Every structure is written in C-alpha cells, then in structure tokens.
Amino acid sequence: MEPQFYFIIGAVVFVFLLAGIKIIRPTHRGLIERMGKYHKYANPGFHWIIPGIDKLYKVNTTEQMVDAQPQEIITNDNLNASVDAQVYFRVNIDEESVKNSQYNVNNYQWQIVNLARTTLRNIIGTLTLKSANSERGKINAELHKTLCDETRTWGIDIVRTELKQIDPPRDVQETMNKVVKAENEKIAAIDYATAAETSADGTKRSKIKEAEGFKQSKILHAEGEAEAIKLVNEAADKYFIGNAQILKKLETLENALKDNSKIVVPTGSDLVNVIGEMAGVLPIEKKTSKAAKTE
Numbered sequence: 001m002e003p004q005f006y007f008i009i010g011a012v013v014f015v016f017l018l019a020g021i022k023i024i025r026p027t028h029r030g031l032i033e034r035m036g037k038y039h040k041y042a043n044p045g046f047h048w049i050i051p052g053i054d055k056l057y058k059v060n061t062t063e064q065m066v067d068a069q070p071q072e073i074i075t076n077d078n079l080n081a082s083v084d085a086q087v088y089f090r091v092n093i094d095e096e097s098v099k100n101s102q103y104n105v106n107n108y109q110w111q112i113v114n115l116a117r118t119t120l121r122n123i124i125g126t127l128t129l130k131s132a133n134s135e136r137g138k139i140n141a142e143l144h145k146t147l148c149d150e151t152r153t154w155g156i157d158i159v160r161t162e163l164k165q166i167d168p169p170r171d172v173q174e175t176m177n178k179v180v181k182a183e184n185e186k187i188a189a190i191d192y193a194t195a196a197e198t199s200a201d202g203t204k205r206s207k208i209k210e211a212e213g214f215k216q217s218k219i220l221h222a223e224g225e226a227e228a229i230k231l232v233n234e235a236a237d238k239y240f241i242g243n244a245q246i247l248k249k250l251e252t253l254e255n256a257l258k259d260n261s262k263i264v265v266p267t268g269s270d271l272v273n274v275i276g277e278m279a280g281v282l283p284i285e286k287k288t289s290k291a292a293k294t295e
Contacts, residue, residue: 019051024058029091029098031057038103041095059098063090063159066109068116070165077128082167087116087147088159100155108154112147116161119146129168136163 023046024030030042033055042056049056070084089112091101105111123142124132132139140161147158 016051017048020048020054022047022049022056024056027060027062028058029061029093031059031098031102033057038099041098057102059091059101061091061093061098063088064109065089066113066116068113068120071117071120073121073124075124075129075132076126079129079168081124081129081132082165083120083124084164085116085120085143086162086164087112088161089151089156090159091156097155100153105151105154108151108156111154112151112156112158115147115150116143119143124166129166132166136166139163 022030022042024042024044026044028044030047032039032042032047032049034050034053039054047056065086065088068085068087070082072080073083075081091098091108101108120139120143123139127135127139140163143163144158144161147161151158
C-alpha cells in the first residue's frame with residue numbers, strides 16, 4: 001500500500017479519537033447513553049465515548065433560578081392583582097437524581113415555572129388583596145411545600161421561593177396610597193401635638209418651680225428678719241433693761257438718719273446722753289455766770 005493511504009487512515013483514526021473526547025466541568029454531571037440506552041454516569045473530568053454510538057448529556061447541578069412571570073390573579077375580594085414569583089432549585093448530584101431529572105420529566109425548568117404559576121393562582125385566589133400582601137411569608141411557605149411535593153420524583157431540590165410582587169390595580173393602588181398618606185399625616189399631627197403638650201408641661205413645671213423658689217426665698221427672708229428682731233429684743237432685754245423708751249428713740253433716730261431727715265433733739269434729754277456715751281463723748285458741763293459765782 002502507498003504511504004498516502006496510511007496517512008489517510010491515521011488521520012481518520014485521530015479525528016475519530018479526538019471526536020470521542022469529552023470534558024465535564026465540576027458544575028455539571030453527565031449521562032452517557034449507548035445506542036439509545038443508558039450506559040453510565042459521568043463525573044467531572046475526562047471521558048471518552050465512541051463517536052456515533054455513545055452520546056453524552058450534560059446536566060447543570062448548580063443552584064438555578066426561574067421566574068414565574070407576572071400574571072393577573074383574581075383575589076377573593078374580586079380584585080385583579082399582578083403577581084410574580086421566583087423559584088430557586090438545583091439538581092441533586094447523585095446518579096439517580098440526575099437520571100430522574102432527564103428521564104422522569106420533560107424540561108424541568110419549564111415545568112417548574114408552570115407549576116409555580118398554577119400554585120400561586122390557587123393560593124392567592126382564596127385570599128383578599130390585603131391579606132395576600134400581609135401574609136407573604138405564608139404564601140412563600142405554601143408555594144415551597146407544594147413545589148417540593150410535586151417535584152419529588154424529578155431528582156431536584158427546591159431551595160426556596162420568593163414572592164416578588166403583588167400589585168393591585170392602578171386605581172386601587174392610588175386609593176391605598178391616599179389612605180397611607182392620610183394615616184401618616186395623622187400620626188405626624190399626633191406626634192406634633194404630643195411634643196407641644198410636653199413642651200407646655202415643661203414650661204408649666206418650670207414656672208411652678210420658679211414660684212416655689214420665690215416663695216421659699218420670701219419665707220427665708222422673713223425668717224431672717226424675725227430672727228434679727230428676736231436677737232435685737234434679746235439684746236435690749238439684756239443691755240437696756242429699764243430703757244425701752246430710749247431704745248425706741250434710737251431706732252427712730254436710726255431710721256431718720258437713713259432718710260437724711262432732720263430731727264431736733266432737746267439738749268438736756270436722755271437721748272443726747274445715750275448717743276454721747278455710745279460715741280465716747282462726755283456731756284458738756286453748764287457754765288455758771290460770774291454773778292452767781294460772786295454770790
């Protein structure tokens with residue numbers, strides 16, 4: 001045979017071997033079928049199959065998300081609500097689960113979307129719009145449970161479900177917004193009134209405290225004056241026994257001097273003698289006339 005023939009044969013074999021090389025990433029698992037029948041399970045790594053006889057189907061085993069798409073659902077109070085949800089799932093990595101995801105269900109992603117939409121219609125159709133908005137957690141839990149039960153034989157795991165939106169009709173939404181706005185304005189007015197009342201109460205207490213302080217200062221001042229009068233009386237009793245009239249005259253003189261008043265005091269009165277004694281001045285003796293002396 002000619003060398004060219006061997007070259008052709010070698011090229012065909014090389015292409016044949018090259019065509020049978022398959023690489024599976026860690027994010028996938030594989031199912032190898034031979035002549036239309038399941039042959040073996042392929043883990044991540046290098047694999048070689050017989051081209052034209054074997055066929056490799058790769059299955060993504062990472063967590064995936066599908067959107068249930070917005071849909072109009074009539075609630076129990078006859079309102080059309082726009083509802084949307086998301087479903088997170090993944091195919092289990094064991095051989096049986098991967099096989100079930102391919103052999104027990106046709107296009108599990110599409111099936112999950114339709115199952116989620118149907119389940120949402122059944123759940124929300126029994127609720128009012130208000131309760132549907134306030135019970136999102138309950139709706140998510142019920143949707144998740146239903147999907148888990150229905151996909152049990154599909155070899156997949158429903159990780160979680162998320163209710164994206166429950167939007168009422170536009171006119172209903174506008175009415176609800178007005179109600180919420182009015183409620184917020186009411187709360188703000190109550191808070192303002194409470195703050196004003198608190199401020200007024202604080203001012204009132206401050207005035208009361210100020211009046212009480214003024215009253216207490218007057219009482220203390222009066223008590224001080226009473227104590228001073230008491231001490232003066234005690235001193236008068238001790239040092240001016242029998243001279244009460246002179247003490248009264250001294251007080252009158254003191255008050256008069258404060259006001260710069262002029263008072264004529266008789267020269268021979270006892271008051272002059274008392275003032276002189278207090279100042280350390282002896283009274284001046286009266287001069288007798290020469291005639292009197294001669295006599």
